[in-house]
Amino acid sequence: xxxxxxxxxxxxxxxxxxxxxxxxxxxxxxxxxxxxxxxxxxxxxxxxxxxxxxxxxxxxxxxxxxxxxxxxxxxxxxxxxxxxxxxxxxxxxxxxxxxxxxxxxxxxxxxxxxxxxxxxxxxxxxxxxxxxxxxxxxxxx
Amino acid sequence: xxxxxxxxxxxxxxxxxxxxxxxxxxxxxxxxxxxxxxxxxxxxxxxxxxxxxxxxxxxxxxxxxxxxxxxxxxxxxxxxxxxxxxxxxxxxxxxxxxxxxxxxxxxxxxxxxxxxxx
Numbered sequence: 001x002x003x004x005x006x007x008x009x010x011x012x013x014x015x016x017x018x019x020x021x022x023x024x025x026x027x028x029x030x031x032x033x034x035x036x037x038x039x040x041x042x043x044x045x046x047x048x049x050x051x052x053x054x055x056x057x058x059x060x061x062x063x064x065x066x067x068x069x070x071x072x073x074x075x076x077x078x079x080x081x082x083x084x085x086x087x088x089x090x091x092x093x094x095x096x097x098x099x100x101x102x103x104x105x106x107x108x109x110x111x112x113x114x115x116x117x118x119x120x121x122x123x124x125x126x127x128x129x130x131x132x133x134x135x136x137x138x139x140x141x
Numbered sequence: 142x143x144x145x146x147x148x149x150x151x152x153x154x155x156x157x158x159x160x161x162x163x164x165x166x167x168x169x170x171x172x173x174x175x176x177x178x179x180x181x182x183x184x185x186x187x188x189x190x191x192x193x194x195x196x197x198x199x200x201x202x203x204x205x206x207x208x209x210x211x212x213x214x215x216x217x218x219x220x221x222x223x224x225x226x227x228x229x230x231x232x233x234x235x236x237x238x239x240x241x242x243x244x245x246x247x248x249x250x251x252x253x254x255x256x257x258x259x
Binding site: 005006007008011028031032034035038039042046047050051052054055056057059060063076079080083084086087090111112115116118119121122125126 | 156250
């Protein structure tokens with residue numbers, strides 16, 4: 001259904017309510033942002049370095065850096081929303097039984113939401129580098 | 142209906158690559174969350190993902206992301222320009238052209254790293 005809509009006016013006409021229209025717009029806006037965010041992420045972790053060198057120290061140094069914290073939280077939020085809504089289109093198209101569709105959606109969206117929460121906690125778990133340096137210098141005195 | 146022409150294959154590839162990326166995303170976030178429990182758990186799990194099998198799998202994920210990104214741009218062209226609709230099939234071949242131009246150097250960089258084992 002979503003893929004046969006070709007223009008913003010088509011989307012307005014086809015959308016049963018504004019909720020669907022907002023998702024249609026969101027998929028395009030988030031998709032455009034994710035082209036840069038995700039390909040940038042892949043470049044930094046796979047091309048600029050050898051990805052097999054990624055260890056705990058590397059992960060913590062990234063998560064402690066304010067720039068990558070902000071980058072990663074947008075990456076996490078946009079990919080999860082874009083992916084969850086894409087999954088919703090697929091489930092709506094292929095699962096015709098409404099009861100089955102409801103339960104499959106409930107389980108999968110709960111899983112996605114749970115992993116999003118875990119990912120968010122991970123991003124906030126590591127103190128900023130400067131903050132960590134201060135804590136360590138206080139502890140060493 | 143598309144009757145099995147380029148547009149339909151573009152659509153199917155977009156769905157399959159999207160689902161594959163979502164599946165990987167969930168594993169990827171969980172994998173990195175292990176860092177909260179400290180280096181011994183984190184390094185064990187990261188080491189598991191650095192085995193050759195997973196590194197070849199990651200090349201598949203990179204291919205899926207690259208196709209999904211380029212074809213997503215094609216969809217945006219189709220949605221907002223008449224030119225994009227008229228030439229959608231040609232643009233799809235363009236997507237594959239750009240895909241190869243980017244992906245072949247990626248393979249040249251990463252495949253030897255996997256065979257060297259580090």
